[in-house]
Amino acid sequence: MSIAAETPVVPKVNVLNRLLAMVPPALWSVIVLIIVWELSVKIGEIPNYILPAPSAILAEFGAYWHRLLPNAMVTGGEVVFGFLCAVLIGVPLSVFIAYSRFMERSVYPLIVASQTVPKVAIAPLLLTWFGYGLAPKIVIVVLLSFFPIVINSVMGLKSAPREMVYLARSMGASGWQQFWKFRLPQALPSMFAGFKLATVLSVIGAIVAEFIGADKGLGYLILVAGSSFNITRQFAAIILITIIGVVFFMVIERLERVVIPWRHRGLSETDA
Amino acid sequence: MISAAESYISISGVSKTFNGRQGEVHALKDINLNIKPGEFVSVLGPSGCGKSTLMMLVSGLLSVSAGRITVGKKHIDSPNADAGIVFQQDVLLEWRSALQNVMIQAEIRKGDLKQAKERALQLLKMVSLNGFENSYPKELSGGMRQRVSICRALLHRPPLMLMDEPFGALDAMTRDQLQIDLLRLCADNDMTVLFITHSISEAIFLSDRVVVMSPRPGRIESIIDIDLPRPRRLAMREDTRFIEYTRELTQIFKGLGVFREEY
Numbered sequence: 001m002s003i004a005a006e007t008p009v010v011p012k013v014n015v016l017n018r019l020l021a022m023v024p025p026a027l028w029s030v031i032v033l034i035i036v037w038e039l040s041v042k043i044g045e046i047p048n049y050i051l052p053a054p055s056a057i058l059a060e061f062g063a064y065w066h067r068l069l070p071n072a073m074v075t076g077g078e079v080v081f082g083f084l085c086a087v088l089i090g091v092p093l094s095v096f097i098a099y100s101r102f103m104e105r106s107v108y109p110l111i112v113a114s115q116t117v118p119k120v121a122i123a124p125l126l127l128t129w130f131g132y133g134l135a136p137k138i139v140i141v142v143l144l145s146f147f148p149i150v151i152n153s154v155m156g157l158k159s160a161p162r163e164m165v166y167l168a169r170s171m172g173a174s175g176w177q178q179f180w181k182f183r184l185p186q187a188l189p190s191m192f193a194g195f196k197l198a199t200v201l202s203v204i205g206a207i208v209a210e211f212i213g214a215d216k217g218l219g220y221l222i223l224v225a226g227s228s229f230n231i232t233r234q235f236a237a238i239i240l241i242t243i244i245g246v247v248f249f250m251v252i253e254r255l256e257r258v259v260i261p262w263r264h265r266g267l268s269e270t271d272a
Numbered sequence: 273m274i275s276a277a278e279s280y281i282s283i284s285g286v287s288k289t290f291n292g293r294q295g296e297v298h299a300l301k302d303i304n305l306n307i308k309p310g311e312f313v314s315v316l317g318p319s320g321c322g323k324s325t326l327m328m329l330v331s332g333l334l335s336v337s338a339g340r341i342t343v344g345k346k347h348i349d350s351p352n353a354d355a356g357i358v359f360q361q362d363v364l365l366e367w368r369s370a371l372q373n374v375m376i377q378a379e380i381r382k383g384d385l386k387q388a389k390e391r392a393l394q395l396l397k398m399v400s401l402n403g404f405e406n407s408y409p410k411e412l413s414g415g416m417r418q419r420v421s422i423c424r425a426l427l428h429r430p431p432l433m434l435m436d437e438p439f440g441a442l443d444a445m446t447r448d449q450l451q452i453d454l455l456r457l458c459a460d461n462d463m464t465v466l467f468i469t470h471s472i473s474e475a476i477f478l479s480d481r482v483v484v485m486s487p488r489p490g491r492i493e494s495i496i497d498i499d500l501p502r503p504r505r506l507a508m509r510e511d512t513r514f515i516e517y518t519r520e521l522t523q524i525f526k527g528l529g530v531f532r533e534e535y
């Protein structure tokens with residue numbers, strides 16, 4: 001059959017499908033949510049100090065961006081810097097735990113137990129120790145985010161199957177080679193699962209820290225706006241926090257695709 | 273009988289006991305076997321009779337509970353890096369392409385990488401994997417994966433090949449072809465091969481000698497010389513002598529209670 005004969009039978013639905021496919025599905029649900037939100041506020045005549053409409057929040061962004069943006073930068077900085085510290089502490093620590101039975105038995109249970117301590121409860125303590133600057137924020141972000149990094153890295157580093165270790169030894173691989181060429185690549189997918197969890201917790205940590213004692217950042221802005229009942233401004237800040245979290249998560253996910261390309265190969269057939 | 277003096281691999285009085293959760297498992301008991309240089313020896317036996325364990329002991333990856341193993345006069349008490357090993361599972365590294373999986377052998381041994389790559393490509397071509405050099409393991413079929421792992425074991429031209437049911441997961445046709453490829457490689461490279469299988473015809477087709485094992489505890493039941501000319505050809509499988517060997521081995525396994533025909 002020739003192509004020309006086939007072309008006219010293409011159903012019209014395809015045009016709509018293609019239009020839908022141009023925008024990621026997640027964005028569609030956000031768009032629908034915003035429309036429903038806007039309509040309910042307008043139709044229900046809900047006052048701004050209870051629930052501001054998306055259009056009102058957008059107007060707030062326009063009017064107040066000169067304060068919102070610098071504070072978002074502060075919070076974003078705390079999130080990213082704290083996260084990086086957590087990775088720099090968590091990954092080497094997980095290597096020690098995965099390689100040393102003593103570390104696994106002595107330090108690991110302590111780390112697990114420490115997770116039952118509510119971080120919010122010790123945050124004021126950290127303020128008295130580290131003051132009101134950047135330090136207590138970073139400490140709280142690290143405290144929250146380093147746990148999933150350590151847990152997942154340890155799990156990944158211990159996931160090399162016995163046969164793989166046999167293979168490495170049969171080639172005469174040194175301990176160093178076993179780590180770099182076998183254990184670490186094997187652990188990467190698990191490590192990245194931990195990193196992704198940690199991005200979310202980093203954002204929470206930064207906001208909690210700012211709630212407890214800060215003179216800048218989005219968390220601080222929310223508190224100030226709350227004390228003057230500026231609900232619209234609070235929403236604007238919350239949305240910025242969400243954007244920081246989502247963008248950070250997506251950056252790590254993109255990085256994962258670069259570092260672990262084999263994970264996403266061979267799936268293209270079913271994806272298409 | 274091959275004396276210990278003229279043998280390349282010498283296994284004497286070897287036993288292996290595992291301390292499992294359900295107490296001790298006597299995987300192997302008093303194994304004695306001498307293998308000449310260049311000889312192709314198959315170990316044949318039912319599942320669980322200790323074939324893999326025997327191979328692991330010869331490779332030095334597991335240590336004997338009793339007895340002594342030497343390979344090329346060297347006492348085996350640590351992993352023997354001279355051997356090329358094909359494990360029962362392919363053990364490919366998911367993050368490496370087919371070519372890179374073969375090349376890891378050279379990277380670890382720190383040889384001439386350029387030369388090794390040439391040989392790796394040549395080996396992959398020999399097992400009909402040209403065109404798949406850059407595919408990741410998850411993009412390959414089970415048979416293709418096992419072929420990559422065979423290339424990896426051959427890359428450094430090992431004097432000794434230890435192969436644990438390497439063709440077990442392959443379809444019959446690929447299996448036939450790889451058996452012939454393997455025999456050609458052995459002839460070209462002067463390799464000694466210890467080949468684990470549970471296929472009677474595969475053992476006969478490939479081997480100079482077939483070692484029959486019986487389970488619980490793993491023992492050598494008998495050793496049969498395969499007196500078929502080389503080079504082996506697929507047509508030899510219809511040869512009366514081949515059929516005679518098949519009958520003899522089947523009879524041994526019947527005697528061991530491995531085959532029960534009443535139903």
Ligand SMILES: Nc1ncnc2c1ncn2[C@@H]1O[C@H](COP(=O)(O)OP(=O)(O)OP(=O)(O)O)[C@@H](O)[C@H]1O
Nearest residue numbers: 290291292297299318319320321322323324325326
């Ligand atoms: N690491 C281990 N720990 C405890 N027991 C083991 C271990 N490895 C093997 N065994 C036991 O030793 C016996 C022989 O195992 P082995 O893997 O050598 O059998 P096999 O002949 O290779 O079987 P198959 O043909 O199924 O591969 C089995 O009973 C098994 O349960």
Ligand SMILES: [Mg+2]
Nearest residue numbers: 323324360436
């Ligand atoms: Mg086995």
